[in-house]
Amino acid sequence: MIAARPARYSRLLTFVLAIAACASFSRAAMAQNWQAIPANINISFEYVPPESPQLQGVYQRVKARQVLEEYQHFLAPIRLPHPLKLRAAQCGVVNAAYSLSDRSLTICYELVDWLEKEAPQTVTTDGFITRQAAITGGLIGVMLHETGHMLFDMFDVPVFGREEDAADETASFFALQFNKEVELTLIRGIVYQWAVQKDPAASAPMSVYSDEHGTASQRMYNSLCLAYGGDPQTFQGFVDKGYLPKNRAASCAPEFALVKYAFETTIFPFVDADLMARVKQTQWLTPEEMK
Amino acid sequence: MVQFRRAAALLPVVFLLATAHAQSPASQVDIRYDIPTDPQFQPIYEDLKRRAVLERLQGFLSPLRLPKKLTLRTAQCGATGGYKSGEPVTICYDLVKHIIDVAKQNTKDPSEQSLMIYGTFVEAALHHTAYAVFDLLNVPILGRIDDAADRLAAFTMMQFGDKVAYTTIVGTATFFQYSKQTWTGSDFASEASPDAQRFYNYLCIAYGGDPLTFQFFAPRPGPSMLPRLSEKRAKRCEGEYLQVRHAFNLRIMPYIDPALLIKVRAGQWLNSDEIATGVK
Numbered sequence: 047m048i049a050a051r052p053a054r055y056s057r058l059l060t061f062v063l064a065i066a067a068c069a070s071f072s073r074a075a076m077a078q079n080w081q082a083i084p085a086n087i088n089i090s091f092e093y094v095p096p097e098s099p100q101l102q103g104v105y106q107r108v109k110a111r112q113v114l115e116e117y118q119h120f121l122a123p124i125r126l127p128h129p130l131k132l133r134a135a136q137c138g139v140v141n142a143a144y145s146l147s148d149r150s151l152t153i154c155y156e157l158v159d160w161l162e163k164e165a166p167q168t169v170t171t172d173g174f175i176t177r178q179a180a181i182t183g184g185l186i187g188v189m190l191h192e193t194g195h196m197l198f199d200m201f202d203v204p205v206f207g208r209e210e211d212a213a214d215e216t217a218s219f220f221a222l223q224f225n226k227e228v229e230l231t232l233i234r235g236i237v238y239q240w241a242v243q244k245d246p247a248a249s250a251p252m253s254v255y256s257d258e259h260g261t262a263s264q265r266m267y268n269s270l271c272l273a274y275g276g277d278p279q280t281f282q283g284f285v286d287k288g289y290l291p292k293n294r295a296a297s298c299a300p301e302f303a304l305v306k307y308a309f310e311t312t313i314f315p316f317v318d319a320d321l322m323a324r325v326k327q328t329q330w331l332t333p334e335e336m337k
Numbered sequence: 338m339v340q341f342r343r344a345a346a347l348l349p350v351v352f353l354l355a356t357a358h359a360q361s362p363a364s365q366v367d368i369r370y371d372i373p374t375d376p377q378f379q380p381i382y383e384d385l386k387r388r389a390v391l392e393r394l395q396g397f398l399s400p401l402r403l404p405k406k407l408t409l410r411t412a413q414c415g416a417t418g419g420y421k422s423g424e425p426v427t428i429c430y431d432l433v434k435h436i437i438d439v440a441k442q443n444t445k446d447p448s449e450q451s452l453m454i455y456g457t458f459v460e461a462a463l464h465h466t467a468y469a470v471f472d473l474l475n476v477p478i479l480g481r482i483d484d485a486a487d488r489l490a491a492f493t494m495m496q497f498g499d500k501v502a503y504t505t506i507v508g509t510a511t512f513f514q515y516s517k518q519t520w521t522g523s524d525f526a527s528e529a530s531p532d533a534q535r536f537y538n539y540l541c542i543a544y545g546g547d548p549l550t551f552q553f554f555a556p557r558p559g560p561s562m563l564p565r566l567s568e569k570r571a572k573r574c575e576g577e578y579l580q581v582r583h584a585f586n587l588r589i590m591p592y593i594d595p596a597l598l599i600k601v602r603a604g605q606w607l608n609s610d611e612i613a614t615g616v617k
Binding site: 203204206208209210211212215216245248252258267268271290297301304307308311312 | 475482525528573583
């Protein structure tokens with residue numbers, strides 16, 4: 047589960063409509079790509095219509111974009127021992143969650159709404175993160191995080207560290223399995239959603255640290271560190287600009303190696319390598335989404 | 338402190354150092370006390386040596402079948418110590434002094450000082466050793482290695498009866514509470530977690546593993562010496578404990594000699610003066 051934030055229901059930005067139009071145009075162009083990968087037969091999906099009129103637009107866009115259908119194909123290489131249900135639904139909070147009780151992964155419309163509202167109008171002032179990267183990368187980052195929880199549960203993965211950090215590591219590690227454009231889009235989106243949230247104040251009581259999740263900054267730096275550790279060339283700019291402090295950057299290659307080894311030994315044995323190679327070569331994002 | 342003293346008063350007390358390491362068979366762990374050059378560390382060096390802390394750790398680790406020799410040492414290092422692959426596990430006199438300073442600056446109660454000093458020393462030793470175990474046994478680590486080392490340390494503290502668990506967990510938590518570390522900005526880029534987060538991680542593993550002994554960590558209104566777990570976190574603690582136990586059983590247990598483990602678990606690993614008076 048990602049850290050819950052207060053639900054925010056305000057008017058949708060007109061910009062989102064434009065994005066939806068672009069997405070549906072490029073979806074037609076990209077459809078063949080991801081549909082060439084077989085769907086994971088152990089995964090079903092469901093778009094639950096929201097009760098809130100304010101979330102109707104998000105619901106329509108998520109459904110039209112075939113987010114869950116595409117994810118069902120994206121997870122094709124994983125030999126799941128149990129059925130998994132993907133769900134998009136109104137939850138009452140800004141959240142996403144994997145549920146152990148019914149093995150379902152739910153993306154809340156409120157989360158998509160929040161990502162759209164928090165995203166920069168066009169691009170951040172430093173030019174690093176575009177609106178599309180913030181929305182697309184942010185949403186996929188959350189889905190990958192919850193997928194981490196799902197994998198730990200389904201495969202009884204030994205997790206020595208904190209599970210929420212392990213799920214964040216899953217998101218960053220998976221994000222780095224594709225081409226440079228996809229890597230950048232996903233990591234930028236993941237980083238942005240933490241960058242816009244506040245850390246506890248220095249004067250805050252100790253109890254603010256009781257949560258099982260790290261603080262927003264910790265999660266941002268962890269994601270950046272794995273990205274830089276896995277692909278220093280692509281993410282050097284984040285170190286040069288000071289977004290990832292140099293003293294942490296120095297430990298990122300071994301941190302990435304540790305996560306890579308953990309995946310190779312605990313999760314990859316359940317992955318169809320040939321299909322995974324095809325998934326890696328598939329264009330999952332539209333050109334518009336990678337701008 | 339009153340609350341945990343009351344709970345601990347129910348516990349029988351006798352910790353005999355001699356019993357502990359006299360029963361310990363030879364292990365794949367070598368030990369070494371490096372002589373400090375800075376005179377301020379001399380009393381610490383002598384005290385650790387007199388207490389045979391490394392001999393005890395050596396015996397404690399004896400069931401572990403490591404693929405190669407591991408050296409544990411105490412040393413003056415100008416830092417907090419740790420482990421790097423191929424090097425000894427180092428517990429620094431500097432860290433021990435810091436622990437003693439924090440204890441003495443924050444409480445005049447000798448039993449509470451004792452609890453913090455010995456509990457936190459054990460925590461530091463187990464935390465650093467966990468790094469070596471992960472490395473030497475090629476243990477896959479998910480979820481940040483420094484937190485993984487804490488969780489393995491906390492889990493280990495819970496395996497040797499109430500007295501050891503109580504002293505080490507409460508001692509460690511009290512130290513993290515008093516360290517009053519303040520994090521801002523890029524402090525959060527550290528690969529280690531803030532002491533406040535570590536505090537709750539230890540509480541959660543302890544409460545999750547033994548909610549009866551550690552019931553004073555449970556969320557409850559009213560004053561308490563140590564901050565309590567939140568309702569939200571407390572609900573997860575059994576799962577967190579079981580998660581570490583599962584990982585331990587899968588990845589470390591196969592390298593442990595079960596007969597020796599029973600002997601080690603039956604041993605007494607802390608001296609009577611290493612337990613706060615209230616706990617005795």
